[in-house]
Amino acid sequence: MRDLHRPLSKAEALAVFRAAFEQAPTGRALSSADGTLRLVNAKLCEMLGYTAEELTGRDYAGITHPEDLAASREHVRSLMAGERNGFQLQKRYVRKDGSVMWADVTATLLRDAGGRPLCVVVDALDVTEQRRSEEQLRVAQKMEAVAHLAGGLAHDFNNFMSVILGRAGFALERLREGDPLHEDLVEIEKAGRRAATLTDQLLALGRRRAKAPEILSPDDVLRDLESMLSRLLGEHITVARTTEPGLRCVKVDRSELEQVILNLAVNARDAMPDGGTLTLDTANVTLGADAAGTLVAPPGPYVRLTVSDTGAGMDEATRERVFDPFFTTKRPGQGTGLGLATVYAIVRRSGGCLELESAPGRGTTFRLFFPATGETPAPAPIAPAPPRDVPASQGTILLVEDDAAVRRVTERMLLSAGYRVLSATGGGDALLLMEQHDGPIDLLLTDVLMPRMSGPKLAERLRRIRPSLRVLFMSGYAAPDGDDTRWAGPEVPIPGTVIPKPIDRATLLSRVREALETPSGGAGNEGGPGPAPG
Ligand SMILES: Nc1ncnc2c1ncn2[C@@H]1O[C@H](COP(=O)(O)OP(=O)(O)OP(=O)(O)O)[C@@H](O)[C@H]1O
Numbered sequence: 444m445r446d447l448h449r450p451l452s453k454a455e456a457l458a459v460f461r462a463a464f465e466q467a468p469t470g471r472a473l474s475s476a477d478g479t480l481r482l483v484n485a486k487l488c489e490m491l492g493y494t495a496e497e498l499t500g501r502d503y504a505g506i507t508h509p510e511d512l513a514a515s516r517e518h519v520r521s522l523m524a525g526e527r528n529g530f531q532l533q534k535r536y537v538r539k540d541g542s543v544m545w546a547d548v549t550a551t552l553l554r555d556a557g558g559r560p561l562c563v564v565v566d567a568l569d570v571t572e573q574r575r576s577e578e579q580l581r582v583a584q585k586m587e588a589v590a591h592l593a594g595g596l597a598h599d600f601n602n603f604m605s606v607i608l609g610r611a612g613f614a615l616e617r618l619r620e621g622d623p624l625h626e627d628l629v630e631i632e633k634a635g636r637r638a639a640t641l642t643d644q645l646l647a648l649g650r651r652r653a654k655a656p657e658i659l660s661p662d663d664v665l666r667d668l669e670s671m672l673s674r675l676l677g678e679h680i681t682v683a684r685t686t687e688p689g690l691r692c693v694k695v696d697r698s699e700l701e702q703v704i705l706n707l708a709v710n711a712r713d714a715m716p717d718g719g720t721l722t723l724d725t726a727n728v729t730l731g732a733d734a735a736g737t738l739v740a741p742p743g744p745y746v747r748l749t750v751s752d753t754g755a756g757m758d759e760a761t762r763e764r765v766f767d768p769f770f771t772t773k774r775p776g777q778g779t780g781l782g783l784a785t786v787y788a789i790v791r792r793s794g795g796c797l798e799l800e801s802a803p804g805r806g807t808t809f810r811l812f813f814p815a816t817g818e819t820p821a822p823a824p825i826a827p828a829p830p831r832d833v834p835a836s837q838g839t840i841l842l843v844e845d846d847a848a849v850r851r852v853t854e855r856m857l858l859s860a861g862y863r864v865l866s867a868t869g870g871g872d873a874l875l876l877m878e879q880h881d882g883p884i885d886l887l888l889t890d891v892l893m894p895r896m897s898g899p900k901l902a903e904r905l906r907r908i909r910p911s912l913r914v915l916f917m918s919g920y921a922a923p924d925g926d927d928t929r930w931a932g933p934e935v936p937i938p939g940t941v942i943p944k945p946i947d948r949a950t951l952l953s954r955v956r957e958a959l960e961t962p963s964g965g966a967g968n969e970g971g972p973g974p975a976p977g
């Protein structure tokens with residue numbers, strides 16, 4: 444390096460300043476008062492994808508994102524009017540390939556010897572990735588909070604729905620067709636079922652693990668959905684499928700993956716009322732540390748599912764809120780706004796991540812990344828036995844439920860099927876009953892979350908007295924996933940022993956019968972996998 448301690452000649456000083464501009468690690472430009480770019484450095488060219496020749500002589504407005512143009516103009520105007528000497532701004536540029544770049548921009552006004560505005564030096568730092576990872580993190584945190592809220596709400600809701608649906612069912616059975624109350628009750632029941640469906644969707648947002656994860660190839664799932672998709676989309680939409688040989692498998696719940704694909708396809712259809720193309724692409728990809736960091740997922744191998752449409756696209760305001768539950772731009776009755784919230788929740792609980800690219804008039808692309816697994820799918824299971832009618836039953840059931848209304852309705856369902864029922868309002872009560880009751884108790888049917896003593900804890904205590912006691916749980920969380928934090932610690936019910944609320948009579952009775960048919964103290968009651976959740 445040459446010695447810079449001695450005074451520089453004019454030519455040397457000029458060369459040094461030129462190099463400081465040319466070789467700066469950030470994008471730099473010199474623009475004249477009217478906003479024309481006079482000089483650009485190599486970094487700026489690289490950031491925007493243009494050559495220096497293409498940029499020089501251009502107006503800055505031509506490379507500014509339309510939505511940020513007004514703000515940029517105002518800043519430049521105030522600079523040129525002498526109102527200030529510089530500004531800082533976060534704004535978007537449009538690269539040569541049409542993609543968007545976010546930049547932190549610092550502009551400084553240079554004046555001539557007489558103090559008149561001469562030109563502006565602009566310094567731009569690419570913060571696109573930083574903004575993306577901040578955005579991903581923000582969405583992840585928001586969805587976490589929403590899921591928590593939804594799960595809690597759904598739990599209480601399911602207790603109410605158990606009572607409403609159960610009682611409406613009993614009343615309907617007692618009425619004759621022509622009874623004037625018949626129609627009212629049918630409507631109550633219908634509304635109740637709709638509410639239960641909604642609660643189910645909310646619960647799905649809060650679930651931490653897939654219901655029944657299996658190893659499967661996304662291509663197989665797409666193939667099985669083909670005919671349904673074409674019916675759903677209609678003839679005005681062309682479906683294009685691309686994939687690559689040797690696509691890896693993923694571990695997800697099949698019905699959840701189907702739901703993801705259908706939700707995205709229906710959204711695409713709605714965005715293309717005049718027709719267009721829906722492209723479904725699957726590929727093996729590897730997320731390096733950088734990409735994984737941005738997408739908030741661990742680096743490694745993934746299967747990427749890309750769903751893109753040539754539809755209306757979304758502006759930024761919509762893009763920012765699409766994953767919010769109940770955010771919809773559709774007319775009432777046309778959309779609930781839970782589609783993408785559900786997609787997000789399902790992808791996240793598979794351990795994956797997703798990104799969205801969309802602009803008005805430029806269509807929409809969702810990229811979903813599911814962790815790839817080296818395992819291969821299990822052979823197809825033997826067809827399940829057809830459901831049987833519930834026969835009149837025998838046996839004594841100890842029912843424990845702190846909510847009186849839910850307890851009464853459940854009791855009545857059990858009694859109507861011929862069981863003997865001992866009802867308790869909580870753990871203490873149940874222990875007393877157990878001590879005092881001389882005859883056999885065949886099954887403990889208990890709520891999970893109860894004040895003072897939880898269902899699992901109670902089961903453990905009762906098992907100490909009667910080791911062969913069969914146990915079934917009822918829960919408004921309906922989550923047979925063992926790692927749900929709301930079932931903290933060792934008090935996790937054995938998978939497959941949980942009956943979801945709202946309690947549906949047919950499900951309750953078939954699960955109870957199934958449990959009673961297992962030899963007491965046998966599998967499903969000693970910690971092995973129980974019967975599949977109904
Ligand atoms: N492919 C797309 N193109 C354009 N806009 C979309 C697309 N997908 C989603 N959106 C926008 O995002 C909003 C939310 O989508 P989401 O699927 O969560 O709810 P919805 O479709 O409105 O209702 P639901 O899916 O519950 O029936 C939509 O209302 C729409 O404005």
Ligand SMILES: [Mg+2]
Nearest residue numbers: 706710782783
């Ligand atoms: Mg939708």
